[in-house]
Amino acid sequence: MANFKNIKRTMLLLLLCSNTFVISAQNKKALPKGVLYNKVLNNKTANPELITAAGNQYTDFGLSITAPNSLVRLNKYYSLAERLIRYHVRFSGDAVGVFQTDQGDLKAYVDIPNKKIYLGTNPVTEKKVEFLDATHEYAVEIHRNYQQSKLRITDLKTGKSSEIAGTMDGGGGVGAGSVGPGFFVGLQHDYYCFGLNSGSSIRVKQICVMAKETNLTLLLYGDSITEPEGYFPTADFPKSWTQLIMKNIKGKSMASGRGGTTIVQVLDRIKNELPFVKAKYVMVTIGTNGGNTEENLSELVEYIKAQGSIPVLNNIPSNESGSQVAVNDVIEKIRQKYNIKGTRFDVATSVDQGGKKVDNTTMYFEDYDWGKIYHHPNVKGSHQMYSQTLIDVPEIYK
Secondary structure, eight states: OHHHHHHHHHHHHHHHHHHHHHIIIIIOOOOOTTEEEEEEOOSSSOOTTEEOOTTOEEETTEEEEOOBTOEEEEOOOBOOSEEEEEEEEEEOTTOEEEEEETTOSOEEEEETTTTEEEEOOSSOEEEEOTTOOTTSEEEEEEEEETTEEEEEEEETTTOOEEEEEEEOBOOBSBGGGBSSOOBOOOOOOBOEEEEEEESSOEEEEEEEEEESOOSEEEEEEESGGGOGGGTSOGGGGGGSHHHHHHHHSSSOEEEEEOTTOOHHHHHHHHHHHHHHHOEEEEEEEOOTTSOOOHHHHHHHHHHHHHTTOEEEEOBOOOOTTOTHHHHHHHHHHHHHHHTOBOOBHHHHTBGGGOSSSBOGGGBOOEEETTEEEOOSBOHHHHHHHHHHHHHHOGGGGO
16 A cells, blocks of 8 residues: 555656646746756757756757766755655666766665666665666656655556665764764755766656645754754754754744855755745754855845745854854844844853853764864754744744
């Protein structure tokens, strides 16, 4: 019964993507909410958002990829933690296709000659798939659901389906601060890519990117602090601050965090996500990596308001260098300018709730060769951050 439900869901989503393309191309209407991108590939329409190598060419029946060890990149930046990309693909009999991110943090393979699918983890996560047949066409899906990444393949002729998944297990801290060895799967960072790992060819007929939820009560944006799935141990992940908030929201919610980013990247990806999923509240926690100015924070707030959402602009948590103080002064100016609210995460993670000196017990200890830092909230810090939202922005839970 479970397999039948998966097949039925896959086929329905494929139909939705096909219909979306017709609506978008012929009637020039916007894509339905939840469909972030959809394109049928052929030589009749231009595809400037797909960056491909010389030797690959568009045909009547899709993009034919014959250049080995080269990647085609979809130049659309996504970070939603609940999303999938689906490819309609046909493989040559000797083809090993790779579906990955431009950062290479996740690599998923379909190996036709050896009849298997696998993820490039260490050790490799793999599964035999006896129904693979080069004369058939397939839906290849790459799913992300917070710490889990999944590869699913469905035979579009027979309906047979198979999948494998891997789950990130964060180390907590780093070096001497690690609470466990962790297991790296990848969080599908930045840009989707696909290509021919080896063999003669693969042909991609359609690409569809979808969010797994729409019409949200809350959508959270930020950097690694808003992406605890990258550093939280799996056993503790439900206790991370984003998960605590989303668990207690009345309605649907989702996160879009990306480690190492600034407001520049948030401004980029929010335009590829928010208009298609829609949210009543958009909560942003950004600035730990620098880059905030009054101008770009104003641009962000105004964009969120233009999408019909209510901005919630949080203070960033305290850290070992105290850089949060100046950053939060600018954030407070913007809150006053637009009369909006935000959570004082600096208070929740500081000594005596003063917002000045980090309380090390609220953070994972990261012991690098170049320095020792306390940047990322642990279980205690997460609980205190969640509790602070109940004080500062209780309306998001109503």
